[in-house]
Amino acid sequence: MNATACFHCGEPNPAAPVVLARVQGRERAVCCPGCKAAAEWIDTLGLGDYYRLRSEPALRSDLDFDYSAWDRPALRRLHVREAAADRAEVIVLVDGLRCSACAWLIERAMRGTPGVLDVGVNALARRVVLGFDPRQVALSGLLTALARLGYAPHPLTAEMIDSQRQRESRDAMKRLAVAGLGTMQAMMMAVALYAGVFDGIDPAVREFFRWLGFLVATPVVLYSAQPFFRGALREWRSRRLSMDTPVALAIGLIYAASLVGVIVGGHEIYFDSVSMFVLFLLLGRHLAMRARHRAGDVVDALSRLQPALAERREAAGFVSVAVHELEAGDIVRVASGAAIPADGELRDRSCRIDESLLSGESTPVRRDPGQSVIAGSLVIDGPIEIVVRRIGADTVLAGIVRMVTQAASERPRLARVADARAARFVLRVLGVTVLTALAWTWFDPARALPAALAVLVVSCPCAFALAVPAALTRAVAVLAERGVLVVDADALEALATADRFVFDKTGTLTEPSFDREDIEIRRGTLDDALGIAAALEQGSTHPLALALRRMAASAPVRSAERLRQIAGAGVEGDVGGIHYRLGREEFALAGGASEFVTQSDALVLADESGEIARFVVGEQPRADAAGLIRGLMAQGIACEILSGDCRTRVDAVADRLGIGDRLAKASPADKLARLEALREAGHVVAMVGDGINDAPVLAGADVAIAIGNGSAMAHAASGILLASSRIDTLLEARRIAGEMLVRLKQNLAWALAYNLAVVPVAAIGWVPPWLAAIGMSASSIVVILNSLRIGRRPSGPASTAALAVDKPAREATA
Incomplete structure (x- = not known):
């Protein structure tokens, strides 16, 4: 057996010699020994279903890969975070990660690799987060395993991120340009045909314009609409429904019906409608892509902050070296206006440091000798000398990038609920479409197809599918710009509905x-x-x-x-x-x-x-602590202090801040017990802390909030991280979280109201397909524009409206 295309990667197969791979008991022709090894290894792992689920062929596999250089201490230190002796984490960009089937394959294959503790895959961003035991498996072994699957790994750098985004944006713009030009040309042909209905037109000229409409609409359907067809195919293979299924059916049916009308001389053709439909859908997707890119701009900007070179003190003076060559204890010099290359301590004199991109604070902060400085901060009064403490993947900067990247590879509860709603909605739309076609076939067969197409097109699962992601993406982006990093998207929902704030004292208040x-x-x-x-x-x-x-x-x-x-x-x-x-x-x-x-x-x-x-x-007390407590209490939120300090000091701080509930001399177990008691009483609890002893109670809270300069353990247990040194940014964070829930509810309400209003009208036959296309696309754009309103600075007392979100609001999203 000799197929013309490689079973694994889709590349042309050589005429001879024939290379065969045995997959799921059948001989498959492949193009090279590399693809043979990859296909048979995937089958050996019991993951042969990948070939049924995937929407595109894999990249060509190459046996000649060598990742041993990643095991060198300097390079490893730059990209790998050693969380403990038995746990390390690395984030890599991978080529060829194109769909959910790829993510499915990587997760299952890598979880079966000895030494791998955890795998997170973000197919959209093409990033893989690997947690592994360095005592059992080397980093090069993990990368080799990815490469054997057909996914070439690369270090997570700003250059790779830019390249990836440029490819995505360029591809989207090309499809949008083809759809735009095709729509304009199709509309010109349609105008001539519509005018001919009233003024008369020669049959030969009419047929000529119809075929021209077919020619200009064909590239729109076959090229610009490819993402919808691929998405629908992927949905059917994975046996789940989403927005791509009705969209692809509508495009295919409108195009096919119009082509049949041209061939047999029918009265109705819709080449202008299908082109316009694809154009508006692509415009909506383009807006969503831009919003997603803006959401990642802040985190990606953080990855660019760390410089490539540093001036290290050596016997002969200061010498420029690569940042990954630095060691803990080295002394480095940083000039005015330059970025600090590693986390460390200020050594020689006081200075001002700009941490705005890290914390959201525009005013430079003063640092004195002995105080910590963070990699990526800009020195205002230089030159200064710092003692290096942490470098590469162990810096605060790398930790922030890693936490937000890992959060992006997880599906929050709200998104899972929205996906389930969209799937149910699509199933109902398909049922209504079939019923409409059958009903009109009984009463007036000539109107059956236009009415069914109108129902299929005018219904908008896109609005349902975008309602939650658009609001979440916008809220996360706005908070990141203001120095609040969301590690767990579920934490935003809990923050907006929290009715009890529990604070550590020392270092927090x-x-x-x-x-x-x-x-x-x-x-x-x-x-x-x-x-x-x-x-x-x-x-x-x-x-x-x-x-x-x-x-x-x-x-x-x-x-x-x-x-x-x-x-x-x-x-x-x-x-x-x-x-x-x-x-x-x-x-x-x-x-x-x-x-x-x-x-x-x-x-x-x-x-x-x-x-x-x-x-x-x-x-x-912190200068902004009193304002934070007053603001929370004004919203009806109870506050209390849980501290390991002595009662005298806890009482003094609580009295100054006006906090009635307080617990002193509390061990981590005492704090956790108090938190569990509050939750059993029906409270939604937000815990704010910074120290190592706060990690257990942070992990057990409904929403955990860590101070940016707190311990790594507190950060790991938190869902929200305050990069700013001002804790009153919590008020702004809660306002935006509440506004997110409000906009999210509005999006879902709009999508439901729109569909309830227009689907019956379309089923009656009063909505032509071209108007249905405009309505569907406009519905999606309304959802996106409404989500973009999140975070706009309020101008008056209405600014607290979004904070009036309680448990019913939370339940409304379930």
């Missing part, structure tokens, strides 16, 4: 500080104690750690080994071969007694011999 005058030294010198404490807190982003390192900027620099964070207690590690503990008194002293007067609001530094120093913690 307050800013901690230390005073050298209040440090009590039992053994050694003040500088020794500060140096040891700063070494134990190296790399930590907790506000207490940042304040401690800032105070220790003038102390001798020391390094710690075998560091271990104890949630809710403190940190321990070895400095200079001696084991130290820093944190709560009971943890640091490990049961020993202190000769000092007990101060529960202090951090204690101790070794095996006992207490060394006591750092009294001072704090004050």
